[in-house]
Amino acid sequence: MADVSPRTDTSTDVDTEDKNLRFQIDNSPAIVGSDASDKSRDQKMLRRLAQNREAARKSRLRKKAYVQQLESSRIKLTQLEQELQRARQQGIFISSSGDQSQSMNGNGALAFDVEYARWLEEHNRRINELRGAVNSHAGDGELRIIVDGILAHYDDIFRIKGDAAKADVFHILSGMWKTPAERCFLWLGGFRSSELLKLLINQLEPLTEQQLVGITNLQQSSQQGEDALSQGMEALQQSLAETLAGSLGPSASSGNVANYMGLMAMAMGKLGTLEGFIRQADNLRQQTLQQMHRILTTRQSARALLAINDYFSRLRALSSLWLARPRE
Known part of the structure; x- marks a missing residue:
């Protein structure tokens, strides 16, 4: 140059x-x-x-x-x-000094995106290791170690998202750290556990009758938890809209200004509950994965984790194809 x-x-x-x-x-x-x-x-x-x-x-x-x-x-x-x-x-996630949330400043969204990319890279490495073990017909003991490691790795991303939501809840809620196709199916900053379980039932056959009942019950309970959180979010949005609408109108007088400031303070307090919704949604996802692992055998859990990864990999590939499509 x-x-x-x-x-x-x-x-x-x-x-x-x-x-x-x-x-x-x-x-x-x-x-x-x-x-x-x-x-x-x-x-x-x-x-x-x-x-x-x-x-x-x-x-x-x-x-x-x-x-x-x-x-x-x-x-x-x-x-x-x-x-x-x-x-x-x-960034807060690279820091090893203890209280990571204190390091999450104006670059919080960027720091989370970097850490998520790093988590995804490590996740892909673990999945490839699991795929190789399944294809080579490794024993249940070896598979169990790899599967437990992947589930623990999922726990890491839920913890990371919880810390990131404290600094920039809207970034996590919007899913801008995901690809466009993944955002199409986004629910409260992540995936719907109930939808994944529906997809997995056909991938895990043959299931025993007890396992089928367990997966079905887990899918229904996940659906109920998701519905409750969705209703809570709708109620929050309605309450927030009503609060903001109450501050409309002329605000020249000192009384109106005081009323305006009071209503905005109430709206800020209601926005603070968004972090709790994301945390509860991730807890539901985490518990669903753990309960699924308890219902299935080690080899079935390995196949389930591979199927989940392949599903999201195809969503990311679909995003790339969509963005690279020819435009007239």
Whole structure:
């Protein structure tokens, strides 16, 4: 990048072009001639030389703009890398000093995104290890160790999300750390346990009658928990809307200003309950995974975890295909 200097291009090239143009004009035989055809040729040559000079000037400008664009992109990339590096060093999830939530500042969303990407990378490594063990017909003892490790790894992301929600609950609730297709099925910052269980029943056959009853009951209880949380969120939204509507109208008088401030304080207090909804939703997801593991055998649990991972992997692949689709 340092070898390509726009200043050198625009200075030496312009001087050389000017000298060549003057030399060609001054020494052209057409200029010496006096008949009509010579003058016509002179004019054509002058126009052609002027056109060539204009084309060369525009080419230099395009080259200069391209070099400047490359330099600007390089600077932005360097800044992004530095920001990510600072997030790794100062983010709450990388910190090992104990109270991680204290480190979650204005870069909380970025820090969480970085940590989630790191968690997902480790999760994929564990899944690949599990897949290899299943394909090689490893014993139940080896499978149990890998399965327990993956479930413990899920516990990590629930804890991480809980800490992140304390700093930026709307970032977790919006699911902007997920791919677009995953966000399409998002529920309170994550997946619906009941929907996953529906998908897994066909993947885990054959199930014993007792296991089928257990999975069905677990799916129903998960659905009931999700419905209760969804109703709570709807009630919160309705209450928040009514509170904000109560502050509408003129606020010139001191009484109205005081009323406005009081209503906004009430609205802030209600927003504070969002963190609790995300925590309860993640607790439901965590308990569903653990209960599923208790109902199934070790080998069935391994197949279930692989199926869950494949489902979300396909959602992420679908997002990539959607974003890369041809547009007219």
